[in-house]
Amino acid sequence: MNGKIFIIEDEPSIIQLVQHNLEKEGFIVSSSLNGNEGLKELKKFEPNLLLLDWMLPDLSGIDICKNIRKDNSFKDLPIIMLTAKGEEEDKIKGLDSGVDDYLTKPFSFNELMARIKAVLRRSNPNTVSDNLEFEDLVLDRIEKRVFRDKKEIKLGPTEFRLLEFFLSNPKRVYSRDQILENVWPNNVNVESRTIDVHIRRLRQSVNIKDKKELIRTVRSSGYSLI
Amino acid sequence: MNGKIFIIEDEPSIIQLVQHNLEKEGFIVSSSLNGNEGLKELKKFEPNLLLLDWMLPDLSGIDICKNIRKDNSFKDLPIIMLTAKGEEEDKIKGLDSGVDDYLTKPFSFNELMARIKAVLRRSNPNTVSDNLEFEDLVLDRIEKRVFRDKKEIKLGPTEFRLLEFFLSNPKRVYSRDQILENVWPNNVNVESRTIDVHIRRLRQSVNIKDKKELIRTVRSSGYSLI
DNA sequence: TTAGTTTGTAACAATTCTGTAACATAATAA
DNA sequence: TTATTATGTTACAGAATTGTTACAAACTAA
Numbered sequence: 220m221n222g223k224i225f226i227i228e229d230e231p232s233i234i235q236l237v238q239h240n241l242e243k244e245g246f247i248v249s250s251s252l253n254g255n256e257g258l259k260e261l262k263k264f265e266p267n268l269l270l271l272d273w274m275l276p277d278l279s280g281i282d283i284c285k286n287i288r289k290d291n292s293f294k295d296l297p298i299i300m301l302t303a304k305g306e307e308e309d310k311i312k313g314l315d316s317g318v319d320d321y322l323t324k325p326f327s328f329n330e331l332m333a334r335i336k337a338v339l340r341r342s343n344p345n346t347v348s349d350n351l352e353f354e355d356l357v358l359d360r361i362e363k364r365v366f367r368d369k370k371e372i373k374l375g376p377t378e379f380r381l382l383e384f385f386l387s388n389p390k391r392v393y394s395r396d397q398i399l400e401n402v403w404p405n406n407v408n409v410e411s412r413t414i415d416v417h418i419r420r421l422r423q424s425v426n427i428k429d430k431k432e433l434i435r436t437v438r439s440s441g442y443s444l445i
Numbered sequence: 446m447n448g449k450i451f452i453i454e455d456e457p458s459i460i461q462l463v464q465h466n467l468e469k470e471g472f473i474v475s476s477s478l479n480g481n482e483g484l485k486e487l488k489k490f491e492p493n494l495l496l497l498d499w500m501l502p503d504l505s506g507i508d509i510c511k512n513i514r515k516d517n518s519f520k521d522l523p524i525i526m527l528t529a530k531g532e533e534e535d536k537i538k539g540l541d542s543g544v545d546d547y548l549t550k551p552f553s554f555n556e557l558m559a560r561i562k563a564v565l566r567r568s569n570p571n572t573v574s575d576n577l578e579f580e581d582l583v584l585d586r587i588e589k590r591v592f593r594d595k596k597e598i599k600l601g602p603t604e605f606r607l608l609e610f611f612l613s614n615p616k617r618v619y620s621r622d623q624i625l626e627n628v629w630p631n632n633v634n635v636e637s638r639t640i641d642v643h644i645r646r647l648r649q650s651v652n653i654k655d656k657k658e659l660i661r662t663v664r665s666s667g668y669s670l671i
Numbered sequence: 672t673t674a675g676t677t678t679g680t681a682a683c684a685a686t687t688c689t690g691t692a693a694c695a696t697a698a699t700a701a
Numbered sequence: 702t703t704a705t706t707a708t709g710t711t712a713c714a715g716a717a718t719t720g721t722t723a724c725a726a727a728c729t730a731a
Contacts, residue, residue, distance in 0.1 A: 392589045439602040
């Protein structure tokens, strides 16, 4: 998951929490505590999505919204509005003003994340791709297909998940424990040597003559893409 | 398993139990009985993980959480929240205060241990992201690679850990005892001369023609980077 | 059902890593 | 200087880790 997200929200604790978690998810995040300043910074930052608080000390969220929509280069910027509880009526207005979605505080991060993904996918398909890529390797999560060098590769379910996991963070070395935790269904007990065998199978499928080895063994640590 | 764990929890019996068991597992543990004092001590202690009680006499767990997340040097500190049953669980989760995991009292030590391991695995390699650097030497802990002068150097597992240890505090002279304690798995007995041999191997790998020696011998004291 | 896949494990092979001993050399003290 | 102690260097056996293969059980699709 990638993309740039801007937050305008006057409560620092919310900014901290959301920003922290979004960055952990791989987004580039910037923020502002008030409307006027936020508008300026936003235009410099050029985000792919805006999280906008409804109640701000200077401008209301709706004013910001209108302002943004006037600016030609941002008239398609997806906006998710954050509203405090009990601002029900205003929601409707909010939607009228060109907001893409709204979220009522307090919200869980998972909720927020789901909305962000949905909105980004809907309005900016390029920033959120369901393909994982690494060099000449492409994994299509939706169609469950894998290509190397434009040619399709057939993988079994486990090899697919294994490769998907490696691609989530290419080059990073994962221990067998980490692989087990993330690739196998929870609380399934398999020997760690089993992973070696699946690595072997994945290697066999993924390797192409005249192409370099894709999976690196790091002795006493685990495996990684390379 | 190693690392530093801090506990903020007002019930002494729980602290006793948890602390004792964690120390037996090889963790360095410190604790505090209340929020305000805990916050101060925590920042001095610089833990790798925090066990945080939800109900405290002075501050609530969530306040502490927010406070921690504001501090830049601790915004990635993994936190496991301890809650009593029925203690507004939903609220805690709903607010998503940046907590990494929850545990409902009463819990077994095994449960706790499992969560700790999972959280540490999940968040430590990520947050500790960083490369260790010293002059033209770079050690990438995530990808488990070492570079000197931009060129990759192949190291065995022990040499890697050895170098990693030296890089944690470059220029500092470590005695053979300290090296043993930190580089070799706990309760392994090896002769101290063995270290000399590994130093030799590390030197051989790390040294480059026309570049100065990187590892200094301090007679009767130990070794250090230089 | 049946035929074809997929999966986990065991067993063995291949490879790499480690610790130690033994000897060489360097530094220090007497 | 010589004696003594600390460190450097090398070689090697056996530990430990990983690669590979084969096979039976579990699973799927027709």
